Each structure stands twice: as C-alpha cells, then as structure tokens.
Amino acid sequence: MAVQLLILALFLLVVPVLAGSIFARTDRGSGSLLFRWVSGQFLLWMGFQLICVPLILRERSFGNVSALFLGYTAALALLASAAEIRRLARGASLPAWSLGRFFRGRQPVEAALWLLFWGLFLFQMVQAVRLAYADGDDAYYVAVSVLTEESGTMYQRIPYTGLTTGLDTRHSLAPFPLWISFLSRVSGMRTVSVAQVVLPLVLIAMAYAVFGLLGRRLFPEKGWKLPLFMLFVELGVIFGDYSIYTVENFMIARSRQGKAALGSIVLPFLFLVLLGLLKKLQEKEKIPPSMYLLLGAAAVSACLCSTLGALIVCMGVGIVGILGAVSYKRPGVLAPMALSCLPCVCYALLYLFLEG
Amino acid sequence: MWSEALNLFREYMGTGLLTVWFVLSLAYLWVREKDESVRILFVYMPVVVLLLYFNPLFAELVFRMAEEEIYYRILWLLPVTLVNAYTVLHIFGQAWGRQTAGGKKARLKKGFACGGAVLGMGAVLAVSGSYVYSNPNFVKAQNFYHVPDSVVHICDAIVVPGREVMAVFPLELVQYVRQYTPLVCMPYGREMMVERWNYDSDLCTAMEAEEVDMEELAALVRQEDCHFCILRADKVILGDPKDYGWILVDEIDGYVIYRDPARELTVPGRK
Numbered sequence: 001m002a003v004q005l006l007i008l009a010l011f012l013l014v015v016p017v018l019a020g021s022i023f024a025r026t027d028r029g030s031g032s033l034l035f036r037w038v039s040g041q042f043l044l045w046m047g048f049q050l051i052c053v054p055l056i057l058r059e060r061s062f063g064n065v066s067a068l069f070l071g072y073t074a075a076l077a078l079l080a081s082a083a084e085i086r087r088l089a090r091g092a093s094l095p096a097w098s099l100g101r102f103f104r105g106r107q108p109v110e111a112a113l114w115l116l117f118w119g120l121f122l123f124q125m126v127q128a129v130r131l132a133y134a135d136g137d138d139a140y141y142v143a144v145s146v147l148t149e150e151s152g153t154m155y156q157r158i159p160y161t162g163l164t165t166g167l168d169t170r171h172s173l174a175p176f177p178l179w180i181s182f183l184s185r186v187s188g189m190r191t192v193s194v195a196q197v198v199l200p201l202v203l204i205a206m207a208y209a210v211f212g213l214l215g216r217r218l219f220p221e222k223g224w225k226l227p228l229f230m231l232f233v234e235l236g237v238i239f240g241d242y243s244i245y246t247v248e249n250f251m252i253a254r255s256r257q258g259k260a261a262l263g264s265i266v267l268p269f270l271f272l273v274l275l276g277l278l279k280k281l282q283e284k285e286k287i288p289p290s291m292y293l294l295l296g297a298a299a300v301s302a303c304l305c306s307t308l309g310a311l312i313v314c315m316g317v318g319i320v321g322i323l324g325a326v327s328y329k330r331p332g333v334l335a336p337m338a339l340s341c342l343p344c345v346c347y348a349l350l351y352l353f354l355e356g
Numbered sequence: 357m358w359s360e361a362l363n364l365f366r367e368y369m370g371t372g373l374l375t376v377w378f379v380l381s382l383a384y385l386w387v388r389e390k391d392e393s394v395r396i397l398f399v400y401m402p403v404v405v406l407l408l409y410f411n412p413l414f415a416e417l418v419f420r421m422a423e424e425e426i427y428y429r430i431l432w433l434l435p436v437t438l439v440n441a442y443t444v445l446h447i448f449g450q451a452w453g454r455q456t457a458g459g460k461k462a463r464l465k466k467g468f469a470c471g472g473a474v475l476g477m478g479a480v481l482a483v484s485g486s487y488v489y490s491n492p493n494f495v496k497a498q499n500f501y502h503v504p505d506s507v508v509h510i511c512d513a514i515v516v517p518g519r520e521v522m523a524v525f526p527l528e529l530v531q532y533v534r535q536y537t538p539l540v541c542m543p544y545g546r547e548m549m550v551e552r553w554n555y556d557s558d559l560c561t562a563m564e565a566e567e568v569d570m571e572e573l574a575a576l577v578r579q580e581d582c583h584f585c586i587l588r589a590d591k592v593i594l595g596d597p598k599d600y601g602w603i604l605v606d607e608i609d610g611y612v613i614y615r616d617p618a619r620e621l622t623v624p625g626r627k
Binding site: 130151159163242262311312348 | 396429497538
C-alpha cells in the first residue's frame with residue numbers, strides 16, 4: 001500500500017510540479033509550487049486527451065494508451081527537469097514551501113485566519129476518506145475505469161452489466177475515467193480505491209489550490225485579505241449543497257467524476273488564466289505564448305472531463321475575449337484566443353459527426 | 357425550451373438565497389469595483405452568460421447538441437462562490453481602509469466591529485446554503501473501496517479468478533458490484549433504477565417482487581445464463597430453490613447466495 005501511494009504521489013504531485021515548470025515565467029506568481037502543480041497537471045491532462053481519444057476511436061487496447069501516455073509523461077518530466085536545471089545554473093532558485101516560512105512574519109489575525117482555513121481544509125480531507133457518497137453515476141464512471149483497467153478494452157462493453165456492445169462514442173470523447181485506470185495500472189492500487197479515496201483527496205486539494213492562486217491574483221498584498229477570502233470560499237463550498245447541480249456539490253461529493261473536475265478545477269483555472277490575461281491587457285503588457293498554451297491546455301482538459309466542457313470553455317473564452325478586446329481596444333488578442341479553443345471546436349464537431 | 361431552461365435554473369438555485377446574494381454582489385461590484393479586469397470576469401461575463409442561458413435560440417442549439425438535463429452546466433460559468441467571497445472582502449477592505457479618528461482604542465473598536473460583521477456575513481452565507489455533509493447520500497465508509505461491505509463479501513465469495521461470472525443481485529446492490537470488480541457481470545444494472553430511462557426486465561421484476569415465485573425466477577435466471585442468484589435473506593420465497601437444482605453457496609451480511617449449476621462454471625487452466 002505504501003509503495004502504491006508513493007507511486008501515486010509521484011504521478012499526481014511530483015510529475016505535475018516538474019511539468020508545470022514550463023509555465024514558470026508565464027505570469028506573476030506562476031513560479032510558485034502551487035501554480036506549477038496545477039498547470040503541470042493541465043499539461044498532462046491535455047496529453048492524455050490527445051493520445052487517448054484517437055486510440056479509442058480506432059478501437060485499440062488500453063495498453064497502447066497506457067504506454068504512450070507513460071512515454072509522454074516521462075518525456076515531459078525530462079524536458080521540464082532539463083529546463084529547470086538550466087534555469088538553476090543561471091542562478092534561479094527552486095520554489096520551496098515550508099510551514100515555518102508560511103507563518104513567519106504574519107500578523108496574529110492573519111495567522112489565525114490561515115490556521116482556521118487549514119483546519120477546515122483538513123476536515124474536508126478527513127471527510128473525503130471517512131465518508132462514502134452514494135451516487136448512481138459512479139455505477140457508470142467508476143465501473144468504466146475498473147473495466148478498462150481489467151479488460152484492456154475501451155468503451156466497448158456496457159459498464160453497468162459487463163455485456164459487450166459497440167463503441168460508446170458519446171462517452172468516449174471525454175475519457176476522464178480512463179485517466180483513473182492509468183493511475184491504477186501504474187500504481188497497482190485497486191481502481192475503485194484510486195477513484196473513491198485517493199483522487200478525491202488530490203482533486204479537492206487541487207481545486208483549493210486554484211482558488212488560492214485566484215485569491216493571490218485578486219489580493220496580491222500580504223495581509224488578512226487572502227486568508228479571509230479563502231475562508232469565505234471554503235464556507236461557500238462546505239455550504240454549497242443547496243442543490244445537487246452546484247459545482248460545490250460535485251466538488252465534495254462526486255470529485256472522482258470528470259464533470260466534477262470540470263466545474264471545480266478546470267473552470268476556476270480558466271478564470272485564473274483569463275484574469276491574468278486581462279491584467280496583462282490592462283497593463284499593456286505583451287501576452288506570452290505560454291499563456292495561450294495554458295488556455296489551450298485548459299480547453300483540452302475540459303474536453304477530457306465532459307463532452308459539454310468544449311462548449312462551456314469556448315463560451316467562457318469567447319465572452320471574456322470579446323469583452324477584453326473591446327474594453328482594452330486590443331482586437332489582436334482574439335485570434336490566438338480563438339486558436340486556443342480550436343481543439344474544443346474539433347471535439348465538438350467530432351461529437352456531432354459521431355452522434356449525428 | 358425557455359421553460360425547461362427556467363426549470364433547470366430554479367432547480368440549480370435550490371432555496372435561491374445564495375443566488376440572491378450573488379445577484380446583490382454583482383450589483384455591488386457593478387457600482388463599486390474599479391478594476392476593469394475584475395469587472396469583466398466577475399460582473400460582465402456572468403451577466404452575458406445569464407443572457408445566453410435564457411436565450412431561447414441558444415438553448416435550442418444546445419438542447420439539439422446535448423442532453424437537455426445537462427444544460428444547467430452552462431451555469432457553472434457563474435463563479436457564485438468566488439464572487440460572493442470577493443464582494444465580502446471588497447466591502448470589508450473598504451471599511452477597514454477608511455481613516456478612523458481617535459487613538460488605539462478607536463481602532464480596536466473598529467477592529468472588533470469589522471470582525472463581528474465578518475462573522476455575521478459568514479453566518480448569513482452558511483445559513484443561506486446547505487451543509488454538504490448533511491446530505492443523506494453521505495454514509496460512513498465501510499472499507500477502502502467506498503462500497504458496502506456486503507458487496508465486497510458477496511463478490512469475493514462468487515468470483516472465480518481468471519474468468520467472469522454472471523450473477524443477479526437485488527437492486528440496492530447493483531450500482532456497487534461492478535465498481536468493486538469487473539469479473540462479476542449482471543443481466544441488468546443501475547439502468548433499472550432510473551425511471552426516466554424506461555428500462556424493463558422481467559428478471560428484475562421477479563427479483564424485486566414482494567414474494568419471489570421460484571418457478572418464474574428459476575426460469576428467468578436460466579434464460580439470462582446466470583451462474584449465481586443473490587437474494588435478500590428475509591425475502592419470502594414461494595417454493596424451495598433446491599427443487600430447481602439450486603445450491604446454497606453461503607449466507608453473507610443478510611443475503612443468500614445460490615448457485616444454479618445449469619450453467620457450467622469452469623475455471624481456466626483447471627480440468
């Protein structure tokens with residue numbers, strides 16, 4: 001079990017942080033560990049989607065997907081490590097985080113607010129392991145992960161029963177459950193445990209990491225505002241069960257499902273990148289190509305999570321892009337933003353073609 | 357289309373209180389927020405999203421492309437929690453930043469007042485929502501798989517390494533079985549539990565009947581090529597399963613496992 005958890009930590013924490021160093025100079029604060037972790041995961045998700053969907057449609061085995069994605073992950077990690085070593089040789093320092101440094105020099109009120117935030121965060125982590133949420137959709141999504149890992153076929157059997165069927169094109173364009181199968185295969189942990197116990201811990205933490213990065217962008221000055229903002233966000237999440245459709249309900253109760261990742265991680269991350277882009281437009285700064293790559297990674301990751309993700313991301317990018325171009329009189333920004341949404345358009349067209 | 361969109365919006369809002377706070381926050385930020393980038397993301401974008409959501413032409417387009425029941429996910433582009441939290445901070449940031457006449461005592465008084473107001477605002481947001489862990493679907497996990505122990509024990513008892521088995525389960529267990537192991541196949545699964553999908557199965561009807569008619573059940577189980585049949589231990593059975601050739605395998609966690617030997621169950625590699 002310990003070895004399995006260590007392998008999962010490698011694939012869910014260490015590799016994304018390494019991969020995320022590619023974006024270390026994209027924006028203010030993008031060199032932080034949190035930003036590297038989240039952006040690196042988006043790069044990995046993008047790769048998984050781009051590798052997986054064509055192979056599913058060609059009815060290849062999951063072993064092919066697994067091997068290719070493992071190669072992609074290794075290549076990304078090696079490339080990012082080489083780039084990081086070059087940066088270190090030029091005198092840059094490694095990002096680091098320590099509890100002592102986190103609390104050092106903070107006012108008592110600020111420290112107390114952070115303590116309260118971390119206490120509530122820990123409570124949610126404990127609840128994610130201690131409580132099981134009975135959701136009927138797991139009978140599909142988790143069963144797909146389990147079935148794929150065991151049988152090696154992808155979307156060719158009915159997950160509810162195990163009976164053989166034709167290729168399920170509708171769900172196969174958003175193969176988030178297969179990413180769970182991959183994690184199970186490389187770690188050796190039972191797929192149901194990866195989906196129901198390990199992933200909620202990581203994905204809930206990642207959602208808060210994105211909220212934290214957004215908070216840091218909104219309240220860049222040191223002080224009580226950021227921890228108080230995070231506390232209010234936490235309150236919104238913990239008391240967000242006012243309907244079964246809310247992002248907050250999905251985030252806490254159904255975190256292993258792709259649509260939950262779409263609502264609680266991908267869309268907030270999209271807001272973060274869009275906010276960074278708008279700030280750059282406002283300050284008349286040049287927008288680095290890596291920012292558009294991040295937008296593209298978020299867009300492709302949305303497609304991995306849910307077929308409707310393509311439309312939602314295109315809507316978000318389109319609305320903010322047009323508003324930003326008009327407000328700051330920078331129409332030139334629209335073309336690269338549209339280009340970053342191109343994969344979504346391709347997936348949407350593919351969906352319409354296959355379902356048509 | 358418009359009425360369906362409206363119904364979904366109503367369901368999405370729940371009690372509607374947090375949506376009221378969200379709309380008030382939008383109005384506040386529209387008037388008081390100076391940073392254009394934040395205005396675009398937290399005010400203009402949500403407004404445009406809402407306009408699109410309620411646009412019948414847009415709704416029809418999405419309804420044609422995707423399932424109607426997932427149209428509500430467009431509303432995920434409304435950053436309700438983020439906007440509410442940001443607005444609270446904006447209000448108190450402004451109040452805190454205002455110059456206070458007087459000395460240390462006055463500042464302390466102001467600090468307490470602001471602290472009290474923040475607590476009050478937090479309480480209002482909490483009361484407006486619903487505590488996620490009070491959701492009745494949350495239950496204490498029985499194991500590291502987050503599926504009921506009974507499913508784990510029954511599947512472990514019937515599974516044959518290296519091959520699949522076909523088993524019919526009571527409805528309350530079907531959604532968990534194939535999450536635990538893909539080696540147990542079922543003639544029907546969770547699709548039977550969703551009324552609007554209109555699935556029908558004679559075997560399911562026979563299994564869930566108040567009194568199980570063995571003659572009917574045995575024929576249907578055989579017809580569906582099931583190796584095993586799992587029945588609730590307290591189920592009233594009309595007839596004796598042994599009379600139909602069934603073998604009692606075990607009784608686990610309130611369920612009885614029967615094996616129908618009519619369907620062969622050879623283990624790969626074993627003669």
